[in-house]
Amino acid sequence: xxxxxxxxxxxxxxxxxxxxxxxxxxxxxxxxxxxxxxxxxxxxxxxxxxxxxxxxxxxxxxxxxxxxxxxxxxxxxxxxxxxxxxxxxxxxxxxxxxxxxxxxxxxxxxxxxxx
Amino acid sequence: xxxxxxxxxxxxxxxxxxxxxxxxxxxxxxxxxxxxxxxxxxxxxxxxxxxxxxxxxxxxxxxxxxxxxxxxxxxxxxxxxxxxxxxxxxxxxxxxxxxxxxxxxxxxxxxxxx
Numbered sequence: 001x002x003x004x005x006x007x008x009x010x011x012x013x014x015x016x017x018x019x020x021x022x023x024x025x026x027x028x029x030x031x032x033x034x035x036x037x038x039x040x041x042x043x044x045x046x047x048x049x050x051x052x053x054x055x056x057x058x059x060x061x062x063x064x065x066x067x068x069x070x071x072x073x074x075x076x077x078x079x080x081x082x083x084x085x086x087x088x089x090x091x092x093x094x095x096x097x098x099x100x101x102x103x104x105x106x107x108x109x110x111x112x113x114x115x
Numbered sequence: 116x117x118x119x120x121x122x123x124x125x126x127x128x129x130x131x132x133x134x135x136x137x138x139x140x141x142x143x144x145x146x147x148x149x150x151x152x153x154x155x156x157x158x159x160x161x162x163x164x165x166x167x168x169x170x171x172x173x174x175x176x177x178x179x180x181x182x183x184x185x186x187x188x189x190x191x192x193x194x195x196x197x198x199x200x201x202x203x204x205x206x207x208x209x210x211x212x213x214x215x216x217x218x219x220x221x222x223x224x225x226x227x228x229x
Contacts, residue, residue, distance in 0.1 A: 004158070043159075043205060043219035056216050090158050097215075106158030 002027065004093050004107035012113045018079040021110045025072050025093030031055075032074040033104065034066060037088040046089075049074055050097035078112075086114045117142040119208050121220035128196050129228045136191040136223050138206035148189040149207040149217070150180055159205065165189065176200070201227040 005024045013019050025032050034046040045058040049068035066076040072093075078085055088111050092104040118141040128134055140146060147166050151159040163174025170182040180191045189206060203224050209217040 042221045043207075045216050045218075048215065058216060092158070103161050103164075106160065108156065108158050 004091055004105050006089075006091050006107040006110050008110060009108065010111045010113075012115060013081050014115050015081055015083060017081050018077060019081060019112060020075050020077050021089055021091075021112070023074045023076075023091030023093075023107060025074070025091075026105055029093035029095050029105075030072050031094045031097045031102070032068055032072065033092045033094075034074070034076050035090040035092065036060075037090060037109070038084075038086070043090075046076065048097070055097055081114045083114050085112065087112055117146065117208050117210060117218045119206050119218055119220035121204075121206055121223050123223045124221070125224045125226060127226040127228060130198050131195050134191075134193045134196045134200070134225070136204050136206075136225070138189045138191065138220060139187050140189060140206070140208040141187065142208055142210070144210070145184075147209040147215075148180075148182060149209070150174065150178070150189075150191045151205045151207065152176075153203045153205065153222075155202075162191070162204075196225075196227055198227045198229065201225055 007022045031050045033048040037043045047066050048056040052068045063079045068074045088109040090109045092106045094102040094104045096102040120139045122137050149164045150162040153159050162178045163172045165172045165182045172180050178193050182189050203222045205222045206220040207217045209215050
């Protein structure tokens with residue numbers, strides 16, 4: 001069974017631009033969660049989608065948004081990029097919602113650099 | 116608010132030695148507790164998790180963790196470390212009840228000497 005895939009793996013943008021990251025979950029998984037990992041703030045939860053609905057949301061500004069499609073693939077969008085948005089963005093999928101009760105499988109991440 | 120503290124930023128052990136990584140959490144009710152490992156350039160992999168029941172949890176790769184409510188701790192242990200265990204280890208806590216928003220510790224970097 002293929003793992004979680006994230007595209008692109010690396011991305012360089014400039015301040016003020018917007019970016020869209022993509023995540024394809026493991027086949028059969030309906031929950032997708034997104035995380036931001038930075039040296040300064042560590043790992044932080046962004047949001048979780050299940051069956052195309054956002055179930056949980058972390059403490060991030062509205063510039064960070066996401067969506068999930070009917071095939072469970074998910075995208076996250078960051079608008080008006082800031083230097084502080086430079087990070088590794090991780091996607092995780094699980095079969096059930098509420099990742100705490102079901103094992104989450106992580107993708108390798110997308111490394112975003114904002115110049 | 117829930118929080119997680121991993122007091123050790125780096126730990127160095129010799130191959131074959133035992134390992135204990137510390138994790139302390141702050142949460143009002145019984146939390147969901149997790150340990151993840153992250154190798155360079157990789158995403159996170161779940162080692163083990165605790166929700167309820169037996170306080171000694173067995174995980175993958177020979178790891179185990181013990182939940183101690185009185186100490187608010189969930190330390191990770193391994194009796195004999197292999198060079199391939201060198202990685203970053205993260206402890207996390209989450210609330211239950213369907214509102215799953217995990218909080219991660221800052222991580223402990225494990226260095227294994229031959």
